[in-house]
Structures are given as C-alpha cells and as structure tokens.
Amino acid sequence: MSSDTGFLYPFLEAEERDADRLLADLAESARAKAAESAALRRRTLAECAGLIETAAAEMARRFAAGGRMYVFGNGGSATDAATLAALFARPPAAEGVRPLPAWSLAADEAVVTALGNDVGFDLIFSRQLIARARDGDIAVALSTSGNSADLTTALAEARRRGLYTIGFAGYDGGAFAAEGTVDACFVVRSQSVHRIQESQALLGHRLWAAVQRHLAARHNGGGPR
C-alpha cells in the first residue's frame, strides 16, 4: 500500500510479509462467497417463482398489445438495467424467441447529463418516461436499497401514466416495497450489495424467459397479438 492509501487503514499491520496466508484466505473467501451466492439465488428463485409468472403474464399481455419496456437503475444497477434491456431487445437467436422493444434509460449520456444538470438528478428517469412512455408500457427499476429518489420518482410517474411497474430491490425492499407504486416487487433478502445483484441478474433472466414463454403460448393459442 502506498502512503496515499495508508490513511484509509491506520489500524492495520504494516509489517506483514507472508502473502501465502492472505492468498489462502482469499481463495477460501471466494469459495464461501460463491456458495452464499448460489444459495441465495436458489432461495430467491423459490420465493419469487409465483411473482415471476404473474409479472411475466402481464408483461406478455402488454408487449403483445404494442407495449414497450423501460429499464433504469444507478451505478452497477444501471449496468444490470442495460443488460436486462439488451436481453429483451436483442436476445440470442433461438427458435421461438422474439426480440421485444426495451431500452435502458441510462444509455444516452447526453440525455442523462442534460436532465441531471438542468432539472435535477432525481428527475433523470421520470422526465424520460414523461417524454416517451404511454399507458400500456412497462417500467422496470433496479436497485439494491429500493430507496433511490430518482428511481422512486420514476416509478411514481410511471404508475400515474398507466405503466406496469416492476421493482428489483434488496434488504427489506425499501421504498419499492413500502410506497405502493410498484406492481411487482422482487426483493432479494440479503444485506450484501453484490449477492443482491447476482440474484437480481438471475431473476431478470427468469422473468425474460417467462415472458417469452407466455408470448409463445399466446401465439400458439391464436390469442390477440
């Protein structure tokens, strides 16, 4: 550690020289975290199985009627939002899999910085929904806390406009679970940001797969497109 970083860890042993012990600890830690991640993913999928089906049925109904999906989050969750939007819009080629209209609202740096600078950071997503969204559309917010003001503001705006609102949160669900503006709230019961996001990625993947299944069933059954 350089002197630049020493102030961060003033209580630590500066004379440590045995790297092997640390490397063994790191390997053990990685194994433990991976096991914890896998267990949480299994538990989360089991808890959310019913909600995935409910949400996917409503999303499929809206997509079939021309609905579009907007996904948004902050920081690492913005990355996860972009991944989820890309999965819906540009799925891997496979028989019966259809691309669906989905966008990440953090993708355009000009729009995000303009809104952040001109009207305030808390409005960077809600203002885009006001401009682009119609009733019949779908809004998906990704968060670990479930409390970010820009996300809760956007979800409230989406609800007012008749969008189907979906929230991904961690911990106890935060405001996503408490404020009543989220139609389908997926809560990953963990205190670790990393483990929460890993389970959220899998939930998003299962949600996408369920939407595809519901759309295929509508098509095969001759239902409304």
Next chain:
Amino acid sequence: MVVKGRRSLGRRLLARLRRQTPVHSPLPLRAILAAIRASIPTSNAAAVRATSPTSIASGNPAAAGDPRVRSIMRRAPAWGATTLWIGHGPRPPAGAADHVLWVDEDDPLTPATGRFVLRYHLLWELTHVCFEHPGLLTPDAGGDCAGGVCVTCSDEGRLAEVIGPAGDLGGTLVRTATGEETVDTTLVGPVAPGDLLLVHAGAAITRLDDEEATR
C-alpha cells in the same frame, strides 16, 4: 522467448495493487480505484492508450473470438497495462491475457445470470481485502522485481508498439511500458504505426503477429 513472467493470479494482483492509487473514497475504508469503461463496439487500441501504466484492462463480458478485444489484450503490455480478461464460452488461447477469469459455459445467456456477475464481484471484494494487508503491498514484499529475472526492469523482450519514424537521426519511435523510446528496426524491416515489436537492448528483434502474440 519469455515475454511475460508466470505467477499465480493472486501474487500478480498483489504486485499490481501496490501501485494503484485510490482517487476518492465515498465509503468509509473503501479505496476507490481509477477505472474507465470502453464499450466493445467502439473500443480499439485507443482504449489501451487511455490506460495509465499498471492499469488493468478487462473484456467484460467479451467473447474469446472477438478480434477487437484480442487486439487490445495483445498490445496492452506495450502500454504498461496488466490484462485481465473476464468472459464466458470458449476460452481465449493461452497467453491471450495476463489473467483469465472464465465461465466455461457456451450458453449465450450466461451474462444474464448471476454466475457471470459473481466473477467480477469477487474480484472487487477480494481486491479490497488486499488493501487491508498493507505490509503485502509494499514494494519489497516480493513482487515483480523479487528473485530471478525481472521482465519489467530488464531489457529482455519488452513489447513495443510502433508510433512512427523517430526523425532525422533514424530509428523508429515506439511506445513501451515505460514510455516512448527510439529503437533500431533494421532487423525486422519496414514497420508501420501500430505494429507490435519485441525490443531487446535498443533494437527490435522480431515482429509479433496475431499468432505469436497469443501463443
């Protein structure tokens, strides 16, 4: 010829962390490390040029066959960057990056599952654990320059990227991990900007093509 020393991932990362400088710390006791992002569709060698020495580049999530990522990984040593390639599906060829963190699944949906995200989360978490061991992050704790041949400090087969002719005095201006320098390219013949050369004692001794760079 040995271009890169071989060492376990953990030791290499420790060696690199010694030189990382945190920029800013919004969380208590968490060093914030300088990081830049370059999208794959727009990235090229410019992404590597934007990195400062001792940075870590990662293709994330990048398919092993992507020639743009391979190009970045193979010329990164000339810019002083350690390369860390995170991906899934078929693995890159041996030596394509200093470190490879790979999910051996050919399912195109892998990036959308937690298994892939877990890889770079663990990297972040364990990196910060290393900062809790300052004694192991000091220059004399056994790193690049400890024991045997030091490929960074010695003049043995360093990778260089051609910038252009050096000027009136002849020679070729190249970029290496330690900056710009003039080398003699008589042995390898005409060179063009962007070419990768192996430099020894002030002379380019061979030219690296794709196959050599990833062997």
